[in-house]
Amino acid sequence: MQLVDATAGAFELDERSKDIFRQIVDAYLSTGEPIGSRSISRALPTKLSPASVRNVMSDLEHLGLIYAPHTSAGRLPTDRGLRFFVDALLNVGELSADERVGIEAEVMGPPGGEAMDAALSKASMVLSGLSSGAGVVLTHTQDMRMKHIEFVPLDPGKALVVLVGEDGSVENRVVDLPPGLPPSALQEASNYLNAHIRGATLSEARDIIARRAAEERAALDILTSKLVDDGIATWSQASSKGPGTLIVHGRGNLLQNVEVRDDVDRVRQLLDDLETKQELMQLLSLTEEGDGVRIFIGSENKLFSLSGSSLIMSPYRDNQQRIVGVLGIIGPTRLNYAKIIPAVDFTAQVVSKLMK
Template identity: 60%
Template sequence: MSAHTPRPESPSGLIETDQRSREIFRQIVDGYLATGEPVGSRNIARLLPMALSPATVRNVMTDLELAGLIYAPHTSAGRLPTERGLRFFVDAMMEVGNLTSDERARIEAQMKAAATGRTLDGTLTEASALLSGLSRGAGVVVTTKANARLKHIEFVRLDPARALVVLVADDGTVENRLLALPPGLPASALTEAANFLNARIMGKTLGELRAEIAQHRAQMESELDSLTARLVESGIATASGPSSDRHLIVRGQANLLEDLKAQEDLERIRLLFGDLETQTDVIDLLSRAEAGDGVRIFIGSENKLFSMSGSSMVAAPFRDAEQRIVGVVGIIGPTRLNYARIVPMVDYTAKVVGRLLDGGR
């Protein structure tokens, strides 16, 4: 399994050709991911599989710093990886582990229990909470409401010029949309339009229903008068509008307040909370994870959303019964996320959610 992320140009040939450089760089990254603390040359010399003096380690660290892979925070003698270094590590050096059988069983059991007797939103909320609990980061899910399977539609007149479009999905969720009515529309047209749609709606998504009506436009125009036909088309267009497109669920933000080491950490988390409140930007970023089949990793200022908070996100798409991508699950946290552990966790959770959407197969 690998994280599907664009591979950067190599920062320097030294990492590919010099085993010493690779091992020293790996120790710095591993130390940072484990503790968040800078790693010094003496500690690295003790941990290396080959015998090197602290002075030799410092020389290599200087080369790594010149390559833009590590830096010295404040006046510390130790080094931390830069965001560029983390990206290089994730793309070129990270060994992604496998989940244990216990971890797989826990994800399966919690998600199946969540899906029993719950709406789709309830199931996805549990997926978000589950990822948060497993990672100690914030679990996030974004889904396309328009992919819900529909059960019933109703037009409810509010006044001569407006009506509500009421959509009932298979999972019991109800969506209301405000619809402008054509002038002079008789009350009977609302009932006729609803009956026409309900005869065709069962089990379809809005997109499928819209495509069917477009395909059988001549039949619709022969069965309905022109005003009612307009009502059918405008009702479907309103129900499929932007407000119904994306839905964001975030759980576990409080986890991000744990293990803060300095005042700047608290400021970083405050900025991240602000990012999470800007739902449109989070949804846009998660939607980028729909571009491929695998897990995507977004690190720090590589994207504008996390440019101030210095956070990372690991995300993977999930599919419905027709293998269409209908949403994304992920984890947001500090850049020192345990990527090797979280990548398979997010990947497996996305697959379990997909199977539940496919009737548990």
């Protein structure tokens, strides 16, 4: 199972701080109540005085990971703290064989199959029952017409793609970036796509970029052929991916020939544009393939604008491996994440199997 975070946290905690933070989160997930330093001191695996625990709690509060709901009360995790817990400290469990069989039987129904709408309804009911929250199924996200798209760098080699639909829906996908893609390409891709593909689906946007690249390639062929035939320039390091590097002869002399200089500048511009469009098509293809369980906690939950709740979603696919919808649950932030995350992931796999 691939676990994708919506907003990665970045904190360096020592083991003692992690142990105390876990106690605070575990108490919240179990009871919803704050826990104090004395109770934490008794529960820790290594002996630590309540005063020492309070010092660590003060540091955790300063980091924004915990807070005191009342004066002199114990501490609760913040949304930021829960995000850090899920990203860095949570041990995601595995469903038992019986749990998998149960989910599959509920969603797929008896032999002979179910209508897809009925199966999706059952998937929503199964997830609702497992989580004591609301089961959610969103369909046809592959055809979402985009109002805005943003590429946000995460860890090296990964980016978060934020898709905002014309209907106000929001999707987040994490993609692996092509090797060697410069960080500046992400911002350039966001700017270019938002200027040119409003109202298009992802696949339509990719076709638009491909058509424009083909037009520029044709213009490049005409210009470069003229320059090479006239002996003004040559190509070197040609490869199957492109013509290679343009080498221009007598650059100083070109300054006296405005027409030739303009042609060379145009070639360079076309090469830059083609490289940009190649990167754009790669990013759009990766975005269409973006996968993984996505988690939104508290104020991160922009899709339904429900602060104080968590949203755990996973995409499902059709028989051509295209993402055609997402399903999951909305529940309180004190969900049993270790149990719900694998349940959502497996339910999405079952629905994908039905689509084939």
